[in-house]
Structure formats: C-alpha cells, structure tokens
Amino acid sequence: MAAEGSVIIEHVGAVIVQAKVPGESIQTKIGDPVYLGDVVRTDADSRVGINFVDGTSFNLSSNARMKLDEYVYEPAGKSNSTSFNLTKGTFVFVAGQVAKTGDMRIETPVATMGVRGTTPHVEISDDGTTRFSTLIEEGKNKYLKKSGGTGRRDPSKGPSTSSI
Template sequence: MNYAGKFDASLSADESGLHSNGHVHVETVHAAHVPPGAIIVPDAQLLFNGDFKRSGVDLILSRDHQELVLHDYFKGEKRAALSSPDGAHLTGDTVNALAGNVQYAQADGSTAAGHIIGHVTKLVGTATAVRNGVSVILNNGDNVEKGDVVQSGSDSTLGITFIDGTVFGLSANARMVLNEMVYDPNGSNNSSLLSLVAGTITFVAGETAKHGDMKIDTPVATMGIRGTAVLFAVHFKLPNGVLLPD
C-alpha cells in the first residue's frame, strides 16, 4: 500500500479547551486503497489544500496561481475519487462536498432545508463553512449542517459540539467535511461520518461512539471509534513532514 501522506491518531494533551476522562477504542483502522477509476492529481498540495469549484460539468481545482480543470467530472451520476500519485485520496462524496455539490431532496423532490447536526461552541480567530457552494462565515453559537465543509483560518481554532454530545476541535488551517450525523437518544441506528481533509483535529467522543457507528475518514485511513469520552487527536501530513495545510 502506498500513501501520499502520514496518518497519525493518538491521545492528545488539551489544545482546544476540550476536557474528558474515560476510554476509547479505535475498533477498526482500514488503510485506504485507491478506488478503481480514481483520477490522479499530480500535485498533492493542490489536491488536499486547494479550492474546489464546479463549472458546468467540469471540476476546477485552484491554489495560489495554479489551476487544474477536470473536464466532464460531474457528468453522470457517480463521482470518481481523486488521488495523489502515492495513493492518498478523496472519495467522490468528499469531492462533491468540497465543490458545494451537495443538496438533499425531500420526499416530494424539492430541496430539503438544512439538516442541523451541531453548533459552534468555541471560536478563536476566523472560520467558515462551505454550504451548497456558498462560503458562510461562522460565529460562536452558529449551527452547522449535514454536508458542510468547515475550515479554520490561520492562527485560529474552532470547536463544534454535535447533537450526540461529540465535541470536535479544529486546529489552524484544518478542513473537515461533516458527511453524516444520525442521532436519536432512543434509537439503535445512530451513526456519524466525518472526513478530515487537511490539518489536525481533536475530539471527545459522544453517544454515537458508545451506542452506534462512529467513523472518521482521512485520505489514508478510516477509523471506527467505540467507547466513552476521551480526548483524541488525528493528523494528516504530507510526505515531506509538513502538516497540511501550513
């Protein structure tokens, strides 16, 4: 297996105002394989740290003065994964979210209102959420929704508390996709999926990790989390050892 970066998950000292005790079990760590049909993006910095934009059926990746156009990327129903040359990749669903190509339909076919899954509980500096292709400035107390791409600014930290009690802290210049959060205190099918695209996150696991299916996805591995609350850190680094996206 070849990776275009370094994945690191560990217990962490408190860096984001998160406090906890208890234990957590990383039930599964599945090393990521490049999916069949993945498109190779030669520049890993552009892939994991660039801006994603949809233009018609084309996908445009840009960073600084670089630009890469993937023609006809949005043609058809399924989206190909995007991979760096060494194998770290973003799934088609994650690319959809990064490009703001995520909308949820109601039973009658109309576009559903945003599904609130948490709110901002701590913010130092600046942070944004890309929601349906529009960048929204986040403030303390603001809601976050399913499908949001949240990103902390330079010299900033962002804390989010989800509806199941899970608390996430994003370090400066971290980016995370809020793919899924299903939680019912009386239900038995609780689940969550959050995708780290770049940087460092810390978290205290909530009810879903105890009584459901909690997963954290990174470009090189997917973790299944079980157990009670504990402070945990997840990092994604490029091969040269520079923490994305610094």
C-alpha cells in the same frame, strides 16, 4: 437542515463554513449551526470547537478542514451513525453517544477510523501524512487502512502514536 444540536461553541480567528451548495461560503460566529454536507475550514490564525447533541465534540486547529458527511442521532436509537471527513490539520475529538449506540466513522486521506468511545488526536499534514494518537480502551477502537486490512492496539501497552 442542521445536524441536530451541532453548533460552533468556540471561535478564534476566521472560521469559514462552505455550504454543500457549491460557491457558498460564510464566516461563522459562536452559536451558528453546522449542516450536513458543510465543510468547516480554519485559517492560519484560527481554531474552532463544535459540539453535537449526543456529546460528541470536535476541536479543529489552525489550517484544518473537516466535512460533516453524516449525522444520525436518536437518544433511544440503536442505529445512530456519524461520518466526518478530515482532510487537513489537527483534530482532537471526544466521542459521544453515537459511538456507543451506533457507528462513528472518521475518514482521513489514508485510513478510516471506527470509534467506540475514545478521545483520538489526528494530524494530517499538507502532503497527506497522517498521524493518529489516542488512549485506547480494550475493544473501543479499530482502524481500517485504505489499502485493506485492519489493525488493533493492545491496550496493555499504553498510549500509542501511529503514522500511516
């Protein structure tokens, strides 16, 4: 079953989707759905944009890898949730209604980001070094370090970049 309303909207170069069934990979085209458990992977000369029905959109740069772990969205629902696992590459995304009416989590090799309506930019190097940057509105963003603890950014200090 497709993550409702999720489709490849922009496509440059070879973009591969590895289905949750081991060994099944397909090259995508504009309009293809993305399914729960799918891994979207871009090559050196490609990038892709993915839109979801709640208004969430992801843009993946070249040499990126993202897995769709969870996507639950009901327009009138109060228990919506998403979980994306980013393991490599550069990602820019806009949080949609799920972030406002439920739980939106972004997993990286070093931290889990809880999103509440911001536009984060995440860069994950081949060695796992991860950089987060975003304009943060008060009360809208929190991150959890994998080693424990939480961090909050004072929005009055303007834009920030954090390396973990």
